Amino acid sequence: MSKGNKLPEVGLLLYPGVRTAAVYGMVDLFEAANEIASRSGDSAGGIRVSQWKIAEDGEIACAVDTQGSAEHRPVAIVALPGLGALPSREISSRFAPWLRRQHEEGAMLCSVCAGAFVLAETGLLSGRPVTTHWSFAQALAQRFPDIEIDTGQMIIDDGDVITAGGIMAWTDLGLTLVERLLGPAVMLETARFLLVDPPGREQRYYSNFAPNLRHGDEAVLRVQHWLQAQETGEGDLRPVSLAEMAGQAGLEERTFLRRFQKATGLKPTEYFQQVRVSKARGLLEMTNRNVDQVAWSVGYEDPAAFRKVFFKLTGLSPRDYRRRFAARQAA
DSSP: OOSSTTSOEEEEEOOTTBOHHHHHHHHHHHHHHHHHHHHTTOTTOOOEEEEEEEOTTSSEEEEEETTOOSOOOOSEEEEOOBSSSOOOHHHHHHHHHHHHHHHHTTOEEEEETTHHHHHHTTTTTTTSEEOOOGGGHHHHHHHOTTSEEOTTBSEEEOSSEEEEOSGGGHHHHHHHHHHHHHOHHHHHHHHHHHTOOOSOOBGGGTOOOOOOOOSOOHHHHHHHHHHHTOBOTTSOBOOOOHHHHHHHHTSOHHHHHHHHHHHHSSOHHHHHHHHHHHHHHHHHHHOOOOHHHHHHHTTOSOHHHHHHHHHHHHSSOHHHHHHHHOOTTTO
């Protein structure tokens, strides 16, 4: 692709509340990639960046363009993370028609963190796998129940829709777009230059268990609070049976199972696994207990079973998790 106005254009949405640090960071990332592509003699030339906001007449208009051109045909539009409150439906709906038009004309729609709320308002994420920051998953699911949310992944590339998870995942998304537009060699060299990992991280390495406590089912909520408090005198968790949970709720087991899963999105056994692994994370981060001792501390008699569950929920073995996240004094 020749240089000039034919460079592939990536548009950044300047919706109210967007994190300006992410906007500037994305621009800098593309500038670094462009410089690397230029030095390597890459025929793609580079990436043109434009920024779009709501103009005084209510239309979506270009505010900044690195090429200074009045002609635009973005190949990708990015809704970056916001600052403070989640993007409201009122704000998101003002961008939705323009985003749908861009998509119809061939643009990829991309989001980072809370930017998924802006994209979802278009209706184009319905039935698609989508990620966002793990702490926003419940809010996104409640507002858009037809979206398939997977917060275990840092990046979900669904071809014409790419979503990224954490607040700083704009680096993962930026590198994904560099790979798509300028090739893997330029992407890897850009990642090395910026001292960041190439795309491929998993968000579940970093996420904490954030149970839904605002579902309105008092019996289920009582059990949730009770499960968090199931510690022995030494501060360890003890095993809890389904019958005990149902008893705390004052419900027959089958009724309890149905209501608990409806309220929390998890089966009671899956929920308590999350509680135990969350406790284990803290022990691995802040103590010197070995992995077997951590397993026993969170109620697993079989350390091998604990390792299997821990890896399933976090994507890391307990040993690798400690190596990555342990407080220095504990490590």
